[in-house]
Amino acid sequence: MNDGRFPVTHREPAVGVVRVPYAVGSNCHAAKGSFGVPLHKDDPRTIGGHRLVDRLGAGGMGVVYRARSRSGREVAVKVVHAQYAQDPVFRARFRQEVEAARRVSGAFTAAVVDADPEAEPPWMATQYVPGKSLAARIRDRGALRVTDLRPLALGLVEALRDIHRAGVVHRDLKPANVLIAEDGPRVIDFGISRAAENHNTLTETGQMVGTPPFMSPEQFTDARTVGPASDVFSLGALLVYCVTGRGPFDADSPYLTGYRVVHNAPVLDGVTGPLRAVLERCLAKAPADRPGLDELEAEFERALPEPAPGEPETLTLRLPSGGRPGAPALGTTVRPATRRRAHRRALLVLSAVLAAALAAVLTGFLLLGPWNGDGEARTRATGSSASRWGTLPTGWKPWQTTVSAPAERGVKKAPGYEGDTSPTCVSDGGSVYCGGTALLPTRVDAGTGRTLWRADIAPAGVPADRYITTVLGVDGDKVVVELQITDDSGLGKAQSVLGLDRESGAVRWSHAVRTDSLGSAYADGMTLTEEGDGSAVTVRSARDGTVRRTIPVPVGYLCSVMAADGLPYVECADQEDGSHATKFYLVDPDGSVRTLASPAEQASFVGVLAGELVFLESDDQDVDNGPDLIYTRIVRVDPDSGRRTLTPLPEHYRGGLPTLAHGTFYLATSSGLVTAFSPKTGARLWNSHTNLESPGQASVDASGRTVYTAGASGRVVALDAAKGTVLWESSARAQVLGNSGLLPTVWFNRGALVLSTSDGTIFTLDPAHPERKSVGSG
Numbered sequence: 034m035n036d037g038r039f040p041v042t043h044r045e046p047a048v049g050v051v052r053v054p055y056a057v058g059s060n061c062h063a064a065k066g067s068f069g070v071p072l073h074k075d076d077p078r079t080i081g082g083h084r085l086v087d088r089l090g091a092g093g094m095g096v097v098y099r100a101r102s103r104s105g106r107e108v109a110v111k112v113v114h115a116q117y118a119q120d121p122v123f124r125a126r127f128r129q130e131v132e133a134a135r136r137v138s139g140a141f142t143a144a145v146v147d148a149d150p151e152a153e154p155p156w157m158a159t160q161y162v163p164g165k166s167l168a169a170r171i172r173d174r175g176a177l178r179v180t181d182l183r184p185l186a187l188g189l190v191e192a193l194r195d196i197h198r199a200g201v202v203h204r205d206l207k208p209a210n211v212l213i214a215e216d217g218p219r220v221i222d223f224g225i226s227r228a229a230e231n232h233n234t235l236t237e238t239g240q241m242v243g244t245p246p247f248m249s250p251e252q253f254t255d256a257r258t259v260g261p262a263s264d265v266f267s268l269g270a271l272l273v274y275c276v277t278g279r280g281p282f283d284a285d286s287p288y289l290t291g292y293r294v295v296h297n298a299p300v301l302d303g304v305t306g307p308l309r310a311v312l313e314r315c316l317a318k319a320p321a322d323r324p325g326l327d328e329l330e331a332e333f334e335r336a337l338p339e340p341a342p343g344e345p346e347t348l349t350l351r352l353p354s355g356g357r358p359g360a361p362a363l364g365t366t367v368r369p370a371t372r373r374r375a376h377r378r379a380l381l382v383l384s385a386v387l388a389a390a391l392a393a394v395l396t397g398f399l400l401l402g403p404w405n406g407d408g409e410a411r412t413r414a415t416g417s418s419a420s421r422w423g424t425l426p427t428g429w430k431p432w433q434t435t436v437s438a439p440a441e442r443g444v445k446k447a448p449g450y451e452g453d454t455s456p457t458c459v460s461d462g463g464s465v466y467c468g469g470t471a472l473l474p475t476r477v478d479a480g481t482g483r484t485l486w487r488a489d490i491a492p493a494g495v496p497a498d499r500y501i502t503t504v505l506g507v508d509g510d511k512v513v514v515e516l517q518i519t520d521d522s523g524l525g526k527a528q529s530v531l532g533l534d535r536e537s538g539a540v541r542w543s544h545a546v547r548t549d550s551l552g553s554a555y556a557d558g559m560t561l562t563e564e565g566d567g568s569a570v571t572v573r574s575a576r577d578g579t580v581r582r583t584i585p586v587p588v589g590y591l592c593s594v595m596a597a598d599g600l601p602y603v604e605c606a607d608q609e610d611g612s613h614a615t616k617f618y619l620v621d622p623d624g625s626v627r628t629l630a631s632p633a634e635q636a637s638f639v640g641v642l643a644g645e646l647v648f649l650e651s652d653d654q655d656v657d658n659g660p661d662l663i664y665t666r667i668v669r670v671d672p673d674s675g676r677r678t679l680t681p682l683p684e685h686y687r688g689g690l691p692t693l694a695h696g697t698f699y700l701a702t703s704s705g706l707v708t709a710f711s712p713k714t715g716a717r718l719w720n721s722h723t724n725l726e727s728p729g730q731a732s733v734d735a736s737g738r739t740v741y742t743a744g745a746s747g748r749v750v751a752l753d754a755a756k757g758t759v760l761w762e763s764s765a766r767a768q769v770l771g772n773s774g775l776l777p778t779v780w781f782n783r784g785a786l787v788l789s790t791s792d793g794t795i796f797t798l799d800p801a802h803p804e805r806k807s808v809g810s811g
Contacts, residue, residue: 269315432482468502506555542578695737719757729776
């Protein structure tokens with residue numbers, strides 16, 4: 034039974050939970066098989082006898098690769114940029130970094146296994162830790178449960194103990210420098226640590242480096258006095274972030290952040306009980322007032338007891354004073370603080386020493402990092418990591434092209450179809466991959482807008498208006514694409530999923546899919562399709578197309594496959610009574626499958642929040658509502674126990690496909706009204722009217738501070754995620770409006786916005802300067 038929300042073909046959007054996959058580098062390591070991107074053509078193939086496998090990330094200092102030693106051991110190799118390797122001061126810093134890191138060895142640090150600071154270029158190899166950074170963990174899954182916080186806090190104390198015993202002060206302990214491995218946290222990247230006994234050699238006034246939200250007061254005022262107590266302060270700030278989703282001194286610029294670190298009391302709203310008392314001591318302004326590591330370990334053991342059997346595994350937090358009703362609680366991703374108090378007067382009284390120190394911090398950022406999860410050095414002399422808009426890559430310019438632009442490889446000229454060509458695209462950081470009605474899969478350079486290739490996958494003799502391509506995702510060196518061929522009536526005639534070579538667009542593998550299936554999906558290195566007689570959903574490797582397992586489909590059921598938050602799911606409904614998803618399957622990374630019976634209304638799955646599956650149920654679509662749905666209830670399901678939490682909405686919300694991001698639901702109506710509400714209580718957080726007509730699904734940036742929605746003409750509106758205030762509205766881009774029914778979506782690429790319009794235009798915007806004129810690329 035099709036209620037209008039399941040797609041019959043890819044002319045309509047899918048369930049609304051598909052997330053754009055990003056191939057990004059971690060700080061210095063990455064989850065195995067999940068985050069590396071292929072080597073660039075100018076990358077070396079070996080360093081010091083280590084064979085490079087792929088890139089893990091890049092930043093201001095250099096590039097980090099995943100590599101294998103001659104014995105087959107996996108390592109992370111950091112290679113310094115050539116321009117810095119020629120600087121004798123910088124080389125001395127790197128030599129000291131290697132010496133310091135070699136002395137550190139412990140269960141919760143990533144050990145140095147090889148290095149050559151005298152090489153051209155200098156490099157260092159450390160233990161490869163298969164795990165995401167703590168920053169990515171909190172961004173993706175929200176604040177930590179008490180069962181996660183206790184081993185993290187104690188593990189970091191032990192890691193700092195090993196570091197300090199070696200005579201080293203880390204100086205840059207932050208969420209991006211902590212990896213979450215299966216057996217506990219790992220502290221990585223001693224990029225700005227210094228041997229304690231040599232702290233006067235290279236660390237002079239005005240040459241301090243660090244990350245302001247996690248730096249100690251003494252790092253700002255006199256870097257020469259920085260000792261082990263500085264890392265305790267950073268640990269306190271890090272744990273506040275883990276509990277609340279924001280730092281205790283967050284501000285909109287590193288200057289204001291630095292002032293708060295030095296002069297203001299920490300903001301600990303939401304942290305209660307014994308843990309608050311411990312963190313207050315860690316964040317004392319005077320180093321002598323902070324606890325030592327042995328004392329801190331004992332205090333954490335008392336403040337973070339292991340839960341008794343049957344007790345909830347979440348911390349009990351108090352709603353911050355003045356907090357709005359329905360604000361996300363612990364377990365949701367809390368947006369960074371958005372308080373905008375007028376501290377300009379206070380900043381004017383900063384001493385010249387502090388001002389110079391803060392300016393030097395930005396210089397240090399540019400020269401030495403910071404390394405971060407998206408592989409970019411996001412802080413430059415003119416920006417800050419706390420900035421709403423972030424920082425675009427050096428030399429970036431806004432561009433505009435079309436899906437019909439000549440390609441450099443493959444099919445040079447796009448098929449001549451004059452109907453709707455609304456493209457849908459996927460970004461992997463360096464490129465944008467697009468498909469759509471009458472479109473062959475196309476790779477566009479995300480930096481310049483050049484069309485790099487157009488894949489030759491259209492069957493001979495098939496008119497352009499009879500095929501639809503969908504880019505499902507990018508997995509390593511493969512681009513996963515679905516190709517559907519329709520007949521005169523628009524019904525499926527043939528369907529297949531293909532793996533294309535990322536560099537050339539050539540077909541590397543393909544397999545047939547049932548023509549009456551509800552589409553295919555890609556997530557976590559796997560494709561999900563219905564094949565053969567439709568008796569099972571087939572799970573295949575996205576790398577080579579081989580079958581990993583099959584999920585039997587109950588007789589008489591209709592199934593839809595989908596991806597949410599990078600993970601694959603299957604929803605099957607009884608065709609006789611399709612009002613509820615009578616079977617819901619969770620596919621784990623190892624290929625195993627968990628099944629839930631009737632968790633919620635069919636086609637209502639939205640995503641994952643704090644480990645729970647979230648469904649947003651609606652009344653049946655009514656002609657009086659136009660294209661909008663009326664949402665009535667939130668259902669949250671524990672995937673392990675199957676326990677359901679039902680939350681009727683205090684008011685019914687109208688809108689199209691919902692977005693669940695950073696602990697908040699966002700909806701846009703066909704008239705341009707955007708609504709934000711809590712997924713915990715359903716309480717409305719704000720309503721905001723825009724000038725858009727029939728906007729697409731809302732998109733939220735990685736920081737959770739800005740919401741974007743766009744209309745079919747390419748007009749974009751940016752709203753403050755906390756208050757709903759309209760920040761700006763861009764001009765239209767499309768020359769002609771199509772009627773394909775596809776609603777536009779805003780994608781993100783290295784800080785820029787990427788959009789398409791119904792006439793086949795693809796363009797980028799600088800979110801900080803949306804008025805910048807685009808450079809034509811084709």
